[in-house]
Amino acid sequence: MEYQDLIDACSEEWQAYTEHDFVMQIADGSLDERCFLHYLKQDFLFLKHYARAYALAIYKADNLEDMRRALPTVQVLLETECNHHVEYCKKWGISEAEMEQEDEAFGTVAYTRFVLDSGMSGDLTSLYAALAPCSIGYAAIGKLLLQSDITKLDGNPFRSWLEMYCGEDFQSSVAKGSEHFNSLLADIELNSKKGQRLVETFRTATRMEIAFWQQGFDHVKQEG
Amino acid sequence: MEYQDLIDACSEEWQAYTEHDFVMQIADGSLDERCFLHYLKQDFLFLKHYARAYALAIYKADNLEDMRRALPTVQVLLETECNHHVEYCKKWGISEAEMEQEDEAFGTVAYTRFVLDSGMSGDLTSLYAALAPCSIGYAAIGKLLLQSDITKLDGNPFRSWLEMYCGEDFQSSVAKGSEHFNSLLADIELNSKKGQRLVETFRTATRMEIAFWQQGFDHVKQEG
Amino acid sequence: MEYQDLIDACSEEWQAYTEHDFVMQIADGSLDERCFLHYLKQDFLFLKHYARAYALAIYKADNLEDMRRALPTVQVLLETECNHHVEYCKKWGISEAEMEQEDEAFGTVAYTRFVLDSGMSGDLTSLYAALAPCSIGYAAIGKLLLQSDITKLDGNPFRSWLEMYCGEDFQSSVAKGSEHFNSLLADIELNSKKGQRLVETFRTATRMEIAFWQQGFDHVKQEG
Amino acid sequence: MEYQDLIDACSEEWQAYTEHDFVMQIADGSLDERCFLHYLKQDFLFLKHYARAYALAIYKADNLEDMRRALPTVQVLLETECNHHVEYCKKWGISEAEMEQEDEAFGTVAYTRFVLDSGMSGDLTSLYAALAPCSIGYAAIGKLLLQSDITKLDGNPFRSWLEMYCGEDFQSSVAKGSEHFNSLLADIELNSKKGQRLVETFRTATRMEIAFWQQGFDHVKQEG
Numbered sequence: 001m002e003y004q005d006l007i008d009a010c011s012e013e014w015q016a017y018t019e020h021d022f023v024m025q026i027a028d029g030s031l032d033e034r035c036f037l038h039y040l041k042q043d044f045l046f047l048k049h050y051a052r053a054y055a056l057a058i059y060k061a062d063n064l065e066d067m068r069r070a071l072p073t074v075q076v077l078l079e080t081e082c083n084h085h086v087e088y089c090k091k092w093g094i095s096e097a098e099m100e101q102e103d104e105a106f107g108t109v110a111y112t113r114f115v116l117d118s119g120m121s122g123d124l125t126s127l128y129a130a131l132a133p134c135s136i137g138y139a140a141i142g143k144l145l146l147q148s149d150i151t152k153l154d155g156n157p158f159r160s161w162l163e164m165y166c167g168e169d170f171q172s173s174v175a176k177g178s179e180h181f182n183s184l185l186a187d188i189e190l191n192s193k194k195g196q197r198l199v200e201t202f203r204t205a206t207r208m209e210i211a212f213w214q215q216g217f218d219h220v221k222q223e224g
Numbered sequence: 225m226e227y228q229d230l231i232d233a234c235s236e237e238w239q240a241y242t243e244h245d246f247v248m249q250i251a252d253g254s255l256d257e258r259c260f261l262h263y264l265k266q267d268f269l270f271l272k273h274y275a276r277a278y279a280l281a282i283y284k285a286d287n288l289e290d291m292r293r294a295l296p297t298v299q300v301l302l303e304t305e306c307n308h309h310v311e312y313c314k315k316w317g318i319s320e321a322e323m324e325q326e327d328e329a330f331g332t333v334a335y336t337r338f339v340l341d342s343g344m345s346g347d348l349t350s351l352y353a354a355l356a357p358c359s360i361g362y363a364a365i366g367k368l369l370l371q372s373d374i375t376k377l378d379g380n381p382f383r384s385w386l387e388m389y390c391g392e393d394f395q396s397s398v399a400k401g402s403e404h405f406n407s408l409l410a411d412i413e414l415n416s417k418k419g420q421r422l423v424e425t426f427r428t429a430t431r432m433e434i435a436f437w438q439q440g441f442d443h444v445k446q447e448g
Numbered sequence: 449m450e451y452q453d454l455i456d457a458c459s460e461e462w463q464a465y466t467e468h469d470f471v472m473q474i475a476d477g478s479l480d481e482r483c484f485l486h487y488l489k490q491d492f493l494f495l496k497h498y499a500r501a502y503a504l505a506i507y508k509a510d511n512l513e514d515m516r517r518a519l520p521t522v523q524v525l526l527e528t529e530c531n532h533h534v535e536y537c538k539k540w541g542i543s544e545a546e547m548e549q550e551d552e553a554f555g556t557v558a559y560t561r562f563v564l565d566s567g568m569s570g571d572l573t574s575l576y577a578a579l580a581p582c583s584i585g586y587a588a589i590g591k592l593l594l595q596s597d598i599t600k601l602d603g604n605p606f607r608s609w610l611e612m613y614c615g616e617d618f619q620s621s622v623a624k625g626s627e628h629f630n631s632l633l634a635d636i637e638l639n640s641k642k643g644q645r646l647v648e649t650f651r652t653a654t655r656m657e658i659a660f661w662q663q664g665f666d667h668v669k670q671e672g
Numbered sequence: 673m674e675y676q677d678l679i680d681a682c683s684e685e686w687q688a689y690t691e692h693d694f695v696m697q698i699a700d701g702s703l704d705e706r707c708f709l710h711y712l713k714q715d716f717l718f719l720k721h722y723a724r725a726y727a728l729a730i731y732k733a734d735n736l737e738d739m740r741r742a743l744p745t746v747q748v749l750l751e752t753e754c755n756h757h758v759e760y761c762k763k764w765g766i767s768e769a770e771m772e773q774e775d776e777a778f779g780t781v782a783y784t785r786f787v788l789d790s791g792m793s794g795d796l797t798s799l800y801a802a803l804a805p806c807s808i809g810y811a812a813i814g815k816l817l818l819q820s821d822i823t824k825l826d827g828n829p830f831r832s833w834l835e836m837y838c839g840e841d842f843q844s845s846v847a848k849g850s851e852h853f854n855s856l857l858a859d860i861e862l863n864s865k866k867g868q869r870l871v872e873t874f875r876t877a878t879r880m881e882i883a884f885w886q887q888g889f890d891h892v893k894q895e896g
Contacts, residue, residue: 048736052345055739058727058746059788060569062645064720067727068750074730075747078740104428106334106435113337120344121276121508123571187640194635197510204328211330272512279506279515282522284793286869288496291503292526298506299523302516340507345732347795411864418859421734500793552876554782554883561785568792569724652776659778 029156049112111208139174246437253380273336335432363398477604497560559656587622701828721784783880811846
């Protein structure tokens with residue numbers, strides 16, 4: 001099987017995730033800034049567990065090649081991405097201290113711990129199946145928005161977010177990771193027990209991504 | 225430190241959990257049955273991961289005594305409790321097949337995987353700190369409702385739920401577990417790094433319990 | 449693939465394990481009793497980690513059926529087997545306290561922690577592949593010795609050991625477990641990456657079994 | 673408590689490890705080269721699992737600071753150290769392919785998997801307690817040999833090994849790590865349950881180090 005089989009097996013959830021209103025409102029710049037700020041702060045907390053998951057991939061790998069493949073992602077997350085988020089949030093008036101004191105919202109807990117538990121209880125392929133909706137999904141969103149009529153860059157307060165995920169660096173990095181994921185999936189039949197378990201893992205992780213977008217909206221609704 | 229220190233350190237969240245509207249509406253029988261059914265189905269899915277967490281406690285224990293202490297809970301969960309839920313849900317017209325096909329809601333994923341990841345990344349005491357809000361909290365709720373003026377048993381559609389958690393069997397079983405938890409906490413200072421981490425784990429697990437009650441309400445609101 | 453493929457893929461190691469001198473000298477009763485006592489004490493320490501591994505199988509299972517399948521083994525190990533060892537060792541003049549104070553020998557550490565790490569880093573099938581040489585191997589040894597000319601029961605100081613592993617209870621319990629293991633292997637091609645990793649796991653666990661027999665001999669040699 | 677308390681609590685094993693004949697014969701250059709080559713090949717296999725253990729430390733850390741602290745070690749092990757071993761072994765006529773095909777010896781399995789299981793079943797401090805005998809021990813050996821009368825550098829075939837572990841880079845890197853380990857231990861009383869478990873973990877890991885030296889000798893004895 002290939003990662004596209006996983007997407008095809010949950011096309012409804014995949015669409016609800018990659019074409020979520022939250023994303024569309026980032027694209028046309030109409031998103032309530034408070035939603036975006038909530039998302040940013042939660043995404044910072046998300047990153048830590050995302051890095052833990054890639055460290056788990058090193059632990060889970062049974063050869064040096066697979067270990068080395070996961071290492072740069074841990075490095076980028078802990079060194080570049082975290083600082084990037086801190087810089088980015090500063091522009092929006094959120095200090096690093098504020099971000100660290102923020103409670104993890106339910107959707108953040110749900111998604112990150114689901115990934116970690118799927119990875120720990122399954123094997124390396126299960127871990128990557130739980131991680132895939134994030135990387136592959138953001139790249140799909142980037143591609144989608146790049147071609148979409150609704151996307152506006154000029155005067156869009158979320159422009160740098162759009163430029164990052166539509167950008168070549170991010171796209172090519174995900175393409176490389178996806179190829180590796182395909183090599184892990186190559187031996188597995190979609191209709192085998194293992195294949196169906198991976199579908200279920202991928203589908204649930206995709207549902208958790210939807211919850212992650214949604215909580216930005218819900219947070220603001222609750223605040224009134 | 226003792227488990228009461230954990231409760232005291234997050235008294236606001238503890239109250240929001242143990243005195244949640246969902247609980248109060250069970251007590252006086254006014255809860256929308258659709259909320260209760262959603263809760264029942266999710267609680268069945270919860271049980272599986274709760275049993276996994278107690279199995280993890282056996283893995284994590286470093287002596288036969290602690291291993292043997294966690295075993296009966298795994299047994300009760302996998303043998304008695306699951307069947308109890310199946311029987312219970314039948315009365316409400318939900319078949320076992322229906323329960324197994326149900327998607328895990330976000331709050332269910334959040335709470336169960338948080339417990340499992342806290343337990344895996346920390347030690348046995350961390351695992352029990354993440355599990356404690358469930359057992360100790362349900363026992364506290366049971367005690368509270370037993371004395372409360374609002375509690376009605378006659379004609380209450382949730383009577384058997386109330387009788388179980390107010391009942392002596394459940395209360396004494398939790399009391400025994402809490403005593404063991406206290407023995408694990410005895411050496412740890414509340415204000416040490418470890419103590420503060422346990423507070424944070426207990427507090428987040430308590431917040432996830434609140435989300436678990438809340439999702440019963442939210443589910444019905446979404447359905448309209 | 450089936451479990452027999454795993455055995456066939458490391459036939460040399462399998463033979464060295466199942467026909468080890470230690471086993472043969474148990475069969476004809478000629479084994480130095482000090483070797484046997486060392487083995488018994490280490491086997492008691494082994495049991496604890498063996499039970500942890502089956503608890504891990506419950507944690508790793510993704511459905512109630514697989515969870516329930518591993519549970520009786522944890523129960524038997526923690527309740528019956530440990531007591532059996534304590535009783536058995538008493539007959540040989542070793543007290544429970546003595547057994548608990550014994551340091552784990554290198555071979556005991558190697559085998560038990562290899563199983564646990566294989567199980568944790570891989571999936572449920574990997575865990576069972578690491579556990580299989582123990583259960584399937586002891587059953588194979590039992591069958592072998594039952595038919596062997598060298599086996600003597602009369603006056604054999606190790607008779608009860610022989611009767612346990614040659615006995616129907618043990619044989620049928622392993623047969624049942626092996627059938628379940630086959631069902632986990634059914635979807636996996638021997639020559640796939642996953643299949644070859646399972647071969648490697650099974651082969652290394654078998655090598656650790658050889659080390660476990662050997663350490664009984666080595667211990668006595670060192671003592672002089 | 674401090675890490676020195678752990679050493680003091682198992683001074684006999686510590687001495688047997690840090691003053692092992694294998695070390696002494698490296699120092700005066702008298703070690704059978706076949707022993708050293710066996711050690712080198714096993715140490716290469718050891719490195720992979722050592723890197724997995726530091727990746728586990730990233731997974732286990734509950735704050736960005738602790739995560740970032742473990743990262744450089746994973747990098748150095750997977751990038752520099754592995755290549756260093758490959759280069760080093762080439763000088764001794766062992767190809768990388770040969771090293772990768774080598775079976776893990778019992779002592780290698782015992783030590784590496786003990787560290788990983790201690791880390792997985794305990795918390796971050798337990799993991800570092802299992803890792804400490806390796807880093808702190810090699811630094812202690814380096815210091816010891818630097819001052820020892822028996823150490824000869826001129827014409828010593830193991831000179832580069834000696835220069836690495838006696839060298840300032842290695843010594844200061846371990847000193848930094850030890851300081852961090854002390855900060856993790858600071859809150860824990862030596863005589864608490866947790867403290868005594870850490871002693872046991874450290875002592876067993878030290879015993880496994882002794883087995884690791886010893887297996888170089890044993891291997892050659894077996895070969896005859």
